[in-house]
Amino acid sequence: MNTSYPQSSFSTDAAAIDGFIDLVCSGFENPEGITGTVQVDIPEYPEGGFLVHFAGKAGIERGKSSLNADTTVTIPIATVHRIFAEFETLDWRDPEIIGTIRFAGNLALANHLAKCCLRPSDQTVARFNRAGRLHARKGYRELAVLEKLHQPTQRQILEAMDEGRPVIIAGLEPEPPCRDWTLERLVERYADAVVRVRSANQRQTMAEFVAELQAFMARPHDEIIEGFVKPYTEGAALPEEMWPDFGPLFFEREDFIPPQLWLGAVPTHVPTSSLHRDPLTGFLLQVIGRKRLDLYSADQAELLYPMKAYNNYQPCWFKPEKPDYATYPKAKDAEYLSITLNPGELLVQPAGWFHQVHAIDSPNMSVSYFWRY
Ligand SMILES: [Fe+2]
CATH class of the missing domain: 2.60.120.650 (Cupin)
Known part of the structure; x- marks a missing residue:
């Protein structure tokens, strides 16, 4: 297990959303200098959505809903929880995960964000x-x-x-x-x-x-x-x-x-x-x-x-x-x-x-x- 991310701390929905944002930010790398914005919506928590700006590091605006984002990703809260439970083994191709998420716009940006959420085991x-x-x-x-x-x-x-x-x-x-x-x-x-x-x-x-x-x-x-x-x-x-x-x-x-x-x-x-x-x-x-x-x-x-x-x-x-x-x-x-x-x-x-x-x-x-x- 990856001891930097104790999965037990993501037991509530609010903690799962916070933790998700933390994974995105701490796993973000952008050596190629890709620019753009991704709107992440969590349908059960309209206020829990956030906007990610791609720059030197990932800039996050919480509670923000942008209709002008380059990409929109809609993730149900159950999938957010699953990402934490499984980030050491998660395979984004798993239809039970990817099948629950909706994407619109530039998929390369969504793909980049998805990679940020993975972590190796110790x-x-x-x-x-x-x-x-x-x-x-x-x-x-x-x-x-x-x-x-x-x-x-x-x-x-x-x-x-x-x-x-x-x-x-x-x-x-x-x-x-x-x-x-x-x-x-x-x-x-x-x-x-x-x-x-x-x-x-x-x-x-x-x-x-x-x-x-x-x-x-x-x-x-x-x-x-x-x-x-x-x-x-x-x-x-x-x-x-x-x-x-x-x-x-x-x-x-x-x-x-x-x-x-x-x-x-x-x-x-x-x-x-x-x-x-x-x-x-x-x-x-x-x-x-x-x-x-x-x-x-x-x-x-x-x-x-x-x-x-x-x-x-x-x-x-x-x-x-x-x-x-x-x-x-x-x-x-x-x-x-x-x-x-x-x-x-x-x-x-x-x-x-x-x-x-x-x-x-x-x-x-x-x-x-x-x-x-
Ligand atoms: Fe290989």
């Missing part, structure tokens, strides 16, 4: 600090090649994890479940599996998602512009009916939190996941197409401008695909190791490594398992 912070010290001691910043283990033993994998050293596992036997998968075969086998949940009442099955994917891939490439909504499942829960076909390998299912699915088509120059790090060790099984991962050791955190408000993963302000060295000058000194993950290979990435992921081929599919411990 355990996550401790893990990242530990990884930073370990990577510095091991000199991983200079790591030039990743070891590829051919049909390793459990023990070899555990040793690498213990040393905080990523490894690629190849030669998976017996018959890797990840071999020879295609979109057609996925639809044949899992047509009705729910692969993406967009809101409280919008669900997409494998058959529907693959149809969208194929339509997207049939479009001429030059129609794909920046800011498009990529047909990608973004780590949605792997449908349970798919679990038997997609690992986990080497260890028991109970050793991992529930698996995630990364299926879609994304142009090579657009990251499928932008630069971030995870507090748990990730096992990434590549199923269709190749992925490229650029890995940065944890001791380089200061060079990558990680966000201070985060929970399940820590994104960076610095974007390697569009490097802005005027705003993020230290990033010039960051060093990374670029690896290609082929279908049938498994990457074991110990906690704390920063990584950015690109799909070399589309369609592309991976399944990730995070080590529970």
Whole structure:
């Protein structure tokens, strides 16, 4: 738990609103100098609403209702309470949360504000600090090649994890479940599996998602512009009916939190996941197409401008695909190791490594398992 924010103190509605404002203000960062205003309305408490001005820090005007705000966000008090109860684990994509909130206007501003409300647990912070010290001691910043283990033993994998050293596992036997998968075969086998949940009442099955994917891939490439909504499942829960076909390998299912699915088509120059790090060790099984991962050791955190408000993963302000060295000058000194993950290979990435992921081929599919411990 994050001891800076005792959740028990948000027991009344008024305290929850105060605490919410405090989270927004203390988690606010704005290195890119985005400007604008967001009106936050809480329908049960018309006086409890407030206006946020984006500037060097978040300026708050309480009890204010502005019809001219760039963005209006309407959050029921029950959701405000839930944000506090869960800020260490909250996933804004959860339809039970996002489905209760109404947005109007500039969504980028609302998105920025939503990020401010997240906080890491003390355990996550401790893990990242530990990884930073370990990577510095091991000199991983200079790591030039990743070891590829051919049909390793459990023990070899555990040793690498213990040393905080990523490894690629190849030669998976017996018959890797990840071999020879295609979109057609996925639809044949899992047509009705729910692969993406967009809101409280919008669900997409494998058959529907693959149809969208194929339509997207049939479009001429030059129609794909920046800011498009990529047909990608973004780590949605792997449908349970798919679990038997997609690992986990080497260890028991109970050793991992529930698996995630990364299926879609994304142009090579657009990251499928932008630069971030995870507090748990990730096992990434590549199923269709190749992925490229650029890995940065944890001791380089200061060079990558990680966000201070985060929970399940820590994104960076610095974007390697569009490097802005005027705003993020230290990033010039960051060093990374670029690896290609082929279908049938498994990457074991110990906690704390920063990584950015690109799909070399589309369609592309991976399944990730995070080590529970
Ligand atoms: Fe990740």
